[in-house]
Amino acid sequence: MWLDAPVGPRSDRRVTVAGCRTALVLVPHVVAATRLMDVLDLIKTDRRIQVVCTVPDTHGISYGTHEFLQRQGLLTLPWRQAGGLEFDLVLAASRRDLEHVLGPVLVLPHGAGALKSRRLTGHGLDRHELIRGGRVTAAALVLSHDDELRVLERSCPEAVPHAVVAGDLCLDRLRASLPHRAAYRAALGIGPDETLVTLTSTWRPDSTFGSRPELYRTGDFRKAVVIHPTTWSVHGPWQVRAWLADDPDLIIIPPEEGWRAAVIASDRVIGDHGSVTQYAAAIGVPVALATSAPVRPGSLADLVAGGASDIAARLSSRPDQAAAILRATMYRLLRLPEPAHPAHAEPVPVHHV
16 A cells, blocks of 8 residues: 655645655665664654655565564555655665665665675676666665775776775674673573573575584573574574474574674574674674585685684774764765764664563
8 A cells, every 4th residue: 555654745744744854765675674773773863854664576585574664663665656756865785676766875785794705706796786777876885894895996996986984883783782791691591600602594505504403402501593584584484483493492583683682692603604603703702613605715704714813804994983984974865964963883682582
């Protein structure tokens, strides 16, 4: 059902807060949604901005996305309606479908870094991914590291003027959360003398969950389970929980939120080439890899596999600055002055499973 308000030509008849700039959040899947919620926190209290979302109907793994947005209380426009309106800002954490929306697009990675670890051909900043119809689709292409900018200069020089090296807001929030480790452990029911190991898995058959089922059985320590949202979307929440039901002592972290608190609470993380192991290593949690999937040489996953000790420095070249840089970029695109209060990364919520 199309909505008459709060955006569109007839919205002035219905709204209570008038004259707002409009921000569209483009949400193809839950992975993008969780990353974009961090960014929305930077503008959420501004009465000059009206936020709406849309879920493209071109993506095959959107199961759970509408439900996630509804739980957050975010107003969602039908995809066809959103494509016919012009917005003051479009926020995206995926490069899909950017050419179908009208307005200046800010696109950021939905994992660790803009350079993909799993790509064996290409790296994620390839020209064919950044240009549609002869133009760069992003008004602001967010990068995490200066090294990514150097890759972009070679792969797609037309996109360089659009690049914004902002660091990594997810990493900054993890760093801001470290002092709260005891609270996260208590919320998960972990005693002071207990050992917590988090098992983390990306998707595909060569992931931890796909290839190492024996790890998800009872051991001599408590286990938290972090499974990629795509796995939950493709197989369905009932099925994922059913496959884990043999061990009632497992702490199953929902796909929407909680993985960052679990990683900080952990004494060790066991995983694969996915982003969670990279973030864990970046904040100093001991990491062990359970699989050896092929990854791009020199990628973050490759560095973790090789035991590199400087993952944080390789993940972000703007530590603890992402909130300020991202907010300044959004307000520039919105053509609004920034609020007077400083922007900073907030600790992640204490999550009760």
